[in-house]
Amino acid sequence: MESALKEKLYGQMKLAKEASRQLARFKQEAKDAALCEAGRQLLQNQTAILAANEQDLIKAQQDGQPAAYLERLRLTPERLQDLVDSLHQLAKQTDPVGEIMERWTRPNGLVIEQIRVPLGVVGIVYEARPNVTVDAAAIALKTGNAIVLRGSRSALSSNLALTECIRKALVQSGLPEEAVQYLPYPDHEAVDLLCTANGLIDVIIPRGGASLIQRVLQKSTVAVLETGVGNCHVYIDKTADYDMAEAIILNAKSSRPAVCNAAETLLVHRSWPQDLQNRLLAKLLSAGIELRACEKTRLLHPALANRLAAASSADWDTEYLSLTLAVATVDSLDDAIGHIESHGTGHSEAIVASDNDRAELFLSRVDAAAVYHNASTRFTDGGEFGFGAEIGISTQKLHARGPMGLTALTTSKYVVRGSGQIR
Known part of the structure; x- marks a missing residue:
């Protein structure tokens, strides 16, 4: 069973890896156009999205989920409009990719620049809230990253409907469709495989309750951007x-x-x-x-x-x-x-x-x-802080802390220009 599941997951992650290399070459204008198109797709498919969400809500109620859980799971026309607004706000943000963070010249004449680049492939494991599907995919795309999404069983229909809209937007905008992958497998083994896919996944973000976060932290061999519970x-x-x-x-x-x-x-x-x-x-x-x-x-x-x-x-x-x-x-x-x-x-x-x-x-x-x-x-929210959206709120201290907007999904590389210097 695990080997069959691993083959399916690794197949999707390999597609995401290849798409990340393609996506990194696109300029801000193309990525922003895809975000706006994703908003159009959400509104155009609102009836189907809300119907899928209603299926999830009915099943969650039958499973005895508490009111707080149902509240996080629920989509409404107003919440969908909020997602569309966040996509447009995100499209207006300056693309951090390519930003020269620092530049200096050494005594030997070497010119060194530290430049922002995408992380590569981001994996995110999250619970209940289907809006995370859109927020996470949008921030990843804006920063030139591919993303592998694994939501909870309770939001499966909602998440698949939302992912379909985003992938349609990529196709319509000429960006690689495979840059957004959704893993529709409810087994815990799917999370474990995602967290140990070194070489295919560059960072994992867990977003949910304490038990989910701890599972990812304990199982992961891939770097983790930890979000925390809010007491x-x-x-x-x-x-x-x-x-x-x-x-x-x-x-x-x-x-x-x-x-x-x-x-x-x-x-x-x-x-x-x-x-x-x-x-x-x-x-x-x-x-x-x-x-x-x-x-x-x-x-x-x-x-x-x-x-x-x-x-x-x-x-x-x-x-x-x-x-x-x-x-x-x-x-x-x-x-x-x-x-x-x-x-x-x-x-x-x-x-x-x-x-x-x-x-x-x-x-x-x-x-x-x-x-x-x-x-x-x-x-404490990416939108309220002016980031357009967030992929989570980090309570750790390394790399990113607080609402994680665009720069949290970037790293840097040094570009060194010389004129024949040797050491």
Whole structure:
């Protein structure tokens, strides 16, 4: 079974490898035209895409998937339009390929340039969210990379419909169709084979839950660009403005609770006025958010105690991806930072404070891909950062960190020009 599967996968990956060599020769204009054509194909085939997505949703519901999972899986006309808009925005971005990053002349007359080039073939393993199919393929194409996509079983029909549109766009635009490959094999062996295809795959990006990411990290012999889970915190400082604090935590938790940049823990300074604390907790409860509070919080708010579930030690490390929020009272800014150091995942962390000095201390000491002062964690996103789209949010520190846009899918080479120099 594995040998048959390996033959099929390696066949597709070899096609991607050859296509990557062809794709690297195309100029920005041709790649941008393909992105715009992909947007046209998505709109033209909207009915078929949404019908395929409905099949996936029905099956996921029958399989007992939770509401948060269904939310990530669902496509709507509005979400498809957002994908089209992101393709057009990406087409307007400057192509990083060919950029001269540095240039210098050595005393012996050698002229050395460091130039951005594509990575080659990118493999991505992801769960549920079919929009990743379009975002990942688009960023890869813009940077001259071929891509091998392996989504989850639950989104198979959606992903195949979206991939078909992208491949049609490549054909219509004169780019190699084989530059986008989708692996329709649900077996874990398909992931393992992708992660060990040295020489065919240049980098693997896992995008999903902790178990998926860990499997890729443990199995892969190919370089991994790690994306991480988002156990994100919002800290309400003792100097916070109430209206701002309420707006930020409500947005961070409830605007789209099933995404990785949603807040999972609220930290509140004990000295923030008691009436403001009561008011904020009551507001969160009235918004339908389940609060799991530390013992100190429950004691400080006896009138709400019967509505505040007791938090367990596991709650501080949980990415709920739902309308559930852990709440802890802290005695100082240092305690808030210490809590984040102990339980954060290096994704996105925010402070709400009117005192700029205290905010700057938080921003400088908290170690995360994105840190915020007086803004929602929900802005950690390639589109919101002006990248056009993202292929994932990296929580590691090498090569790329934070929302990974175009430059994250490039590497560099040195071009050295001489006039007969020998060493």
